[in-house]
Amino acid sequence: MTTIQIEGVTKKLKGVFVINNVSITLSSGNVTGLRGVNGSGKTMLMRLMAGLILPTKGTIKIDDKILGKEITFPESIGILLENPAFLDSYTGFQNLKMLASIRNKIDDVQIKHTLEKVGLDVESHNKKYKKYSLGMKQRLGIAGAIMEQPDIVILDEPTNSLDTAGVELVKQIIRQEKERGALVVLACHDTDILDELADDIYYLENGSLVSTTTRGQTV
Numbered sequence: 001m002t003t004i005q006i007e008g009v010t011k012k013l014k015g016v017f018v019i020n021n022v023s024i025t026l027s028s029g030n031v032t033g034l035r036g037v038n039g040s041g042k043t044m045l046m047r048l049m050a051g052l053i054l055p056t057k058g059t060i061k062i063d064d065k066i067l068g069k070e071i072t073f074p075e076s077i078g079i080l081l082e083n084p085a086f087l088d089s090y091t092g093f094q095n096l097k098m099l100a101s102i103r104n105k106i107d108d109v110q111i112k113h114t115l116e117k118v119g120l121d122v123e124s125h126n127k128k129y130k131k132y133s134l135g136m137k138q139r140l141g142i143a144g145a146i147m148e149q150p151d152i153v154i155l156d157e158p159t160n161s162l163d164t165a166g167v168e169l170v171k172q173i174i175r176q177e178k179e180r181g182a183l184v185v186l187a188c189h190d191t192d193i194l195d196e197l198a199d200d201i202y203y204l205e206n207g208s209l210v211s212t213t214t215r216g217q218t219v
């Protein structure tokens with residue numbers, strides 16, 4: 001059981017409140033949706049949860065351990081953020097292998113299995129990243145986030161650049177991640193996808209939490 005407790009978190013950047021006094025608790029086996037217009041703070045909140053930036057005020061605890069104090073990063077996390085930092089001259093497989101070498105938890109077979117799971121065929125495993133289409137790049141980013149079966153899966157706009165079949169595949173992957181017990185955080189502009197997949201949806205406006213929908217009920 002994994003929990004993320006966000007307690008009174010504020011993030012100020014260049015004098016602007018990009019996150020303003022947000023408190024929410026997320027737990028494993030749930031998909032938590034983040035909704036809001038461009039610039040409302042969804043990506044910032046995800047970066048805070050991942051320990052990539054630290055709050056100006058408030059605390060974020062992963063399983064009761066304070067991020068930035070007791071732990072630097074969540075122990076088991078996979079993240080898809082906009083513009084993943086993959087290497088152009090490496091193939092899709094080589095990029096994931098390099099990423100996997102950080103933790104050394106999975107082998108080549110598991111990497112290949114994940115590539116297939118996101119719809120990248122054997123030919124594309126061995127294609128250089130710079131030759132990838134936008135949709136292929138997005139699929140590789142999703143593969144990178146889920147390949148180690150982490151406790152926490154953070155997906156920022158995972159359906160970007162994907163065709164209809166790709167969107168369906170991502171929806172299926174998110175359901176599978178939830179079923180295996182992951183704590184999934186999903187930011188998505190497509191409200192239908194959020195309504196379909198998320199157990200709780202938090203609506204952000206100018207960095208503040210303005211409403212919450214829990215399994216269809218808005219408060």
Ligand SMILES: Nc1ncnc2c1ncn2[C@@H]1O[C@H](COP(=O)(O)OP(=O)(O)OP(=O)(O)O)[C@@H](O)[C@H]1O
Pocket residue numbers: 013014018036037038039040041042043044045
């Ligand atoms: N490096 C930065 N320095 C200062 N402000 C920033 C920085 N990065 C983002 N911001 C600001 O933080 C706010 C929240 O941005 P964020 O990217 O979290 O929004 P978002 O909800 O994810 O938007 P989108 O839907 O466009 O992805 C915006 O006002 C943005 O201008």
